[in-house]
Amino acid sequence: ARRIKAIRGRDLHVRSLDWQLEGPLRMLFHVLDEEVAKDPKNLIVYGGTGKAARSWDDFEAIVSSLMTMESDDTLVIQSGQPIAIFKLDKRAPRVVMSNAMLVPKWADWRTFRELEARGLISFHQMTAGCWAYIGTQGILQGTYETIGYAAERHFGSLEGRLMVSAGLGEMGGAQPLAVKMLGGVALIADVDRRMIERRINTAYLDAWTDDVDKAISMALAAKEKRQATSIGVLANAVDLLERLVREGVTPDLLTDQTPAHDPLAYVPQGLSLEEANKLKASDPDKYVSLASSSMAKHVQLMLELQRRGAVTFDYGNNLRKQAFDAGVEDAFKIPGQMEFLRPMFEEGRGPFRWISLTGEPNDIYRLDDVLLSLFERNARLARWIRNAHKYVKFQGLPARVVYLGYGERALFGKTVSQMVRRGELNGPMWFGRDHLDSGSVASPYRETEAMLDGSDAIGDWPILNYALNTASGATWTCFHHGGGTGIGYSIHAGFGMVVDGSELAEEKAMRVFTVDPGSGVVRHAHAGYPKSLRVARERGIRIPIMD
Amino acid sequence: ARRIKAIRGRDLHVRSLDWQLEGPLRMLFHVLDEEVAKDPKNLIVYGGTGKAARSWDDFEAIVSSLMTMESDDTLVIQSGQPIAIFKLDKRAPRVVMSNAMLVPKWADWRTFRELEARGLISFHQMTAGCWAYIGTQGILQGTYETIGYAAERHFGSLEGRLMVSAGLGEMGGAQPLAVKMLGGVALIADVDRRMIERRINTAYLDAWTDDVDKAISMALAAKEKRQATSIGVLANAVDLLERLVREGVTPDLLTDQTPAHDPLAYVPQGLSLEEANKLKASDPDKYVSLASSSMAKHVQLMLELQRRGAVTFDYGNNLRKQAFDAGVEDAFKIPGQMEFLRPMFEEGRGPFRWISLTGEPNDIYRLDDVLLSLFERNARLARWIRNAHKYVKFQGLPARVVYLGYGERALFGKTVSQMVRRGELNGPMWFGRDHLDSGSVASPYRETEAMLDGSDAIGDWPILNYALNTASGATWTCFHHGGGTGIGYSIHAGFGMVVDGSELAEEKAMRVFTVDPGSGVVRHAHAGYPKSLRVARERGIRIPIMD
Ligand SMILES: NC(=O)c1ccc[n+]([C@@H]2O[C@H](COP(=O)([O-])OP(=O)(O)OC[C@H]3O[C@@H](n4cnc5c(N)ncnc54)[C@H](O)[C@@H]3O)[C@@H](O)[C@H]2O)c1
Numbered sequence A, B: 001a002r003r004i005k006a007i008r009g010r011d012l013h014v015r016s017l018d019w020q021l022e023g024p025l026r027m028l029f030h031v032l033d034e035e036v037a038k039d040p041k042n043l044i045v046y047g048g049t050g051k052a053a054r055s056w057d058d059f060e061a062i063v064s065s066l067m068t069m070e071s072d073d074t075l076v077i078q079s080g081q082p083i084a085i086f087k088l089d090k091r092a093p094r095v096v097m098s099n100a101m102l103v104p105k106w107a108d109w110r111t112f113r114e115l116e117a118r119g120l121i122s123f124h125q126m127t128a129g130c131w132a133y134i135g136t137q138g139i140l141q142g143t144y145e146t147i148g149y150a151a152e153r154h155f156g157s158l159e160g161r162l163m164v165s166a167g168l169g170e171m172g173g174a175q176p177l178a179v180k181m182l183g184g185v186a187l188i189a190d191v192d193r194r195m196i197e198r199r200i201n202t203a204y205l206d207a208w209t210d211d212v213d214k215a216i217s218m219a220l221a222a223k224e225k226r227q228a229t230s231i232g233v234l235a236n237a238v239d240l241l242e243r244l245v246r247e248g249v250t251p252d253l254l255t256d257q258t259p260a261h262d263p264l265a266y267v268p269q270g271l272s273l274e275e276a277n278k279l280k281a282s283d284p285d286k287y288v289s290l291a292s293s294s295m296a297k298h299v300q301l302m303l304e305l306q307r308r309g310a311v312t313f314d315y316g317n318n319l320r321k322q323a324f325d326a327g328v329e330d331a332f333k334i335p336g337q338m339e340f341l342r343p344m345f346e347e348g349r350g351p352f353r354w355i356s357l358t359g360e361p362n363d364i365y366r367l368d369d370v371l372l373s374l375f376e377r378n379a380r381l382a383r384w385i386r387n388a389h390k391y392v393k394f395q396g397l398p399a400r401v402v403y404l405g406y407g408e409r410a411l412f413g414k415t416v417s418q419m420v421r422r423g424e425l426n427g428p429m430w431f432g433r434d435h436l437d438s439g440s441v442a443s444p445y446r447e448t449e450a451m452l453d454g455s456d457a458i459g460d461w462p463i464l465n466y467a468l469n470t471a472s473g474a475t476w477t478c479f480h481h482g483g484g485t486g487i488g489y490s491i492h493a494g495f496g497m498v499v500d501g502s503e504l505a506e507e508k509a510m511r512v513f514t515v516d517p518g519s520g521v522v523r524h525a526h527a528g529y530p531k532s533l534r535v536a537r538e539r540g541i542r543i544p545i546m547d
């Protein structure tokens, strides 16, 4: 196991002296930097066991390939292992990869683990194997957009509004800061004091108490004063909701990020953390049965607050399903998060991101300004940029993530390319996005849940997205299986694009930044979303079967 | 429903006057020509319900897209429906498609049929949706290669050898002619007189009788005289094998192409065709039970002949499995057809094919001569060409299929490109291949059964093959699901490449004809096949992790 540090500076390390090869090398090192990766010794970047390469031998072979390849060579990677180098041409991608894919009938964790143990495949989540992870900023921004869109739609803005949730873990910990950035008040329960303190120490959470009544009055006072802040409460989510219902306090927004997907991780009402840990060890069956009733009650309380007017949604933790299985028949009256992501996907909007490959924070800040001037009418974006500048600590190479849509990505990309060419930035920039995007994923329990036409399980779309980015000459392109919802449940695609100031890279980037969100617009237009059809018509995407 | 005829001649129909767009148009018409397609009214080309386009509206939209696109436009097709046109550049493919793909957990026929009924997906087999089907020549040549390789390995040549099989249907009907082309004697049973007569009428079969003893003595006499011929016998396969065992006649090669995959299609021993049809209607359960015992006996007889020295193999009709389920424990002592295809796949060899886009048969014949001079040391290839010239009737546009491997495809492609440029052929040529090829398919019950390292179910390989051909700029590229073994059981990729004499097309073709078989060599090298590793080393394919 090596210790990897992100590579910075303007000196090139690859023999070709070509940023199209130096770029992937730096992004591979970046995602394994210990500021970024969850478990770098085991090459794990994030999300359970999402790896950047299959093994350290494979890592070394990828590195030495990139170091010695010529500018028209293409490296082929199969589940994190470099399996061939072919000579194509400068116009083609420099790396193509397919990770964790199985023939459908064999697509389950058991088969996967067997093949993994034999060294034939490995798991790469979405942005881990595609060398596109940027640390917690990604989660923060995703949460910001989801809650921000919900607020915009229902209240205009989150200012003077109260959002209630629970869970301050890896994902859930982004909630208080995202709410604060949006100008609202967050009241979040967690049963684990250490998680609360950790969020206080990293400034993701402003204040906390172990007194539920006090927490509620603090929150209501802040709401009254329209003060943007966040309050943690050391309590079970169910206790907090029970008190809200009893006191007649209805939050404006309501959700949950306890680990409900795993009944042995969810802490049942009535048990302290210590008691819970003991019971889990001594009598797991009893634990699961307690957790199950607790989750049923949890959802019943959410439904009651929803009836009283709280805008309520499920945040991808499977809480509804657990409650439904425990007998709460109307659990699915609570909509999923796609309720708020879908409208963005409809216009090809999704988590677009970039990194300064030379490691220069000022390049990010300069581009923050460029964004603000290009998209000044997008208030949520402007608010994000100003807040990100203030709160986001870079991990590894400096990065920024923003939701941009069809047209916007190409406009911004072109501006950046010209700035690189004119020497107005310290050096080349990398662009990419999460696989969780508008046209790049088929995942019927998450991103493609409840498509208007019932096409949730159709898998052609991410394949076509992958083909279009590959045909466009993105610096690298990735096809993955199992990200987010696990082996069997999703297929998805991503890319990395190095904008180095050359004409060729700019041409490639313009194609990629057009076809990539374009495939999302088209996917939604075909599913019958009227806004997508309008966007396609207005912005000139040709759809033969509808012309 | 339109009536489609293949387009011939040198006049261009597309507005761009570009063969890179005229080519796909002509291939779409070709596969739907009634000489080629099985059920052109329903857009079905072959293989059950393998379609060329989802519906006639989609067909029309594809046609008018190709007619009006510019030379740097790319058409995107999702399960036979044209969903977008994006402007890329001349260097990119002109069409990319993904057909019949589902998210793995949803990948079964029931879900597929539901989504199909809602107009969201359709089935495209391997070469139907990819516009690369060439009629029965493909089957004939595949059979020729499989049997030819088996003979070469075990006997040096098939001359003076007897092959016994059964089934003269859509696939099986190719057996007698393939054996004759290889210089051997074929003795084939079929229970249906009309099928036998049809094969006689099309010259796929030389003679027939309804007397098993007579058929055996005719076959032995021809073997004695080393006469290349084929004999049909109107009999049940089990009756024929029983007689061979009793008389002590051991064939040199033994296989079967009765429809054993479907117990209601397989005719049980002891029933005439009429009796079988009656019983099927009146008591299907009894029919299936009779078929099952008959198949058990069938395989026991094959095992006995195998013990006596017959080179015996299963030809992909699932007969072994049926017998195994009926109690024949050692049924899998009979190897599958991959026994003879695998060694070819190991060096990237597989069914490469081309078509004269102007419809000129002489272009095919000229290229037959070119092949003979380029690969004069390949005796099986030379024999195929000479025989194909004699026996193969063109269907739709004139075509030729040949097994060529890594290096050979590029050499031949370059020669053809230069002939087109110099005007030595009537016009542009199309190149493609079956998806059943060395690096392009993952199908654990057929093409990737029993891989040396157990990687049968790994799905990354066809994705990478698709990516490489797309990155290389093939005229069109296709990713499909479910061909051959059905929804859930296979994923695979293909392409079409129009060689129009231009420098650009030649560059693209050289890349495609290199990376495509190259990905097969690499796939097998990683699975541990020594020959593949040797081929990679000798012919300069770089494999980073093994260097
Ligand atoms: N957007 C999405 O769709 C998406 C993405 C990732 C994760 N998730 C889901 O969100 C959930 C949370 O993820 P995470 O990474 O933050 O999990 P985590 O395990 O890191 O943190 C969970 C937190 O919840 C607390 N907790 C447990 N039971 C509680 C209870 N009854 N009341 C109050 N607090 C309780 C724990 O103390 C812990 O701090 C998971 O179910 C995960 O699957 C959804």
Ligand SMILES: NC(=O)c1ccc[n+]([C@@H]2O[C@H](COP(=O)([O-])OP(=O)(O)OC[C@H]3O[C@@H](n4cnc5c(N)ncnc54)[C@H](O)[C@@H]3O)[C@@H](O)[C@H]2O)c1
Residues within 6 Å of the ligand: B166, B167, B168, B169, B170, B171, B172, B173, B189, B190, B191, B192, B195, B235, B236, B237, B238, B257, B258, B259, B260, B261, B262, B265, B266, B267, B268, B269, B315, B316, B317, B318, B337, B446
């Ligand atoms: N290479 C491959 O892996 C591959 C490819 C395609 C098809 N197949 C399989 O090959 C088999 C044959 O395919 P096909 O398209 O020729 O089928 P088909 O239905 O067109 O023809 C089958 C023939 O077998 C005859 N028959 C049935 N039972 C018989 C018996 N007991 N004895 C003698 N004759 C009998 C029928 O009369 C018919 O002529 C199928 O099981 C098919 O799935 C294998």
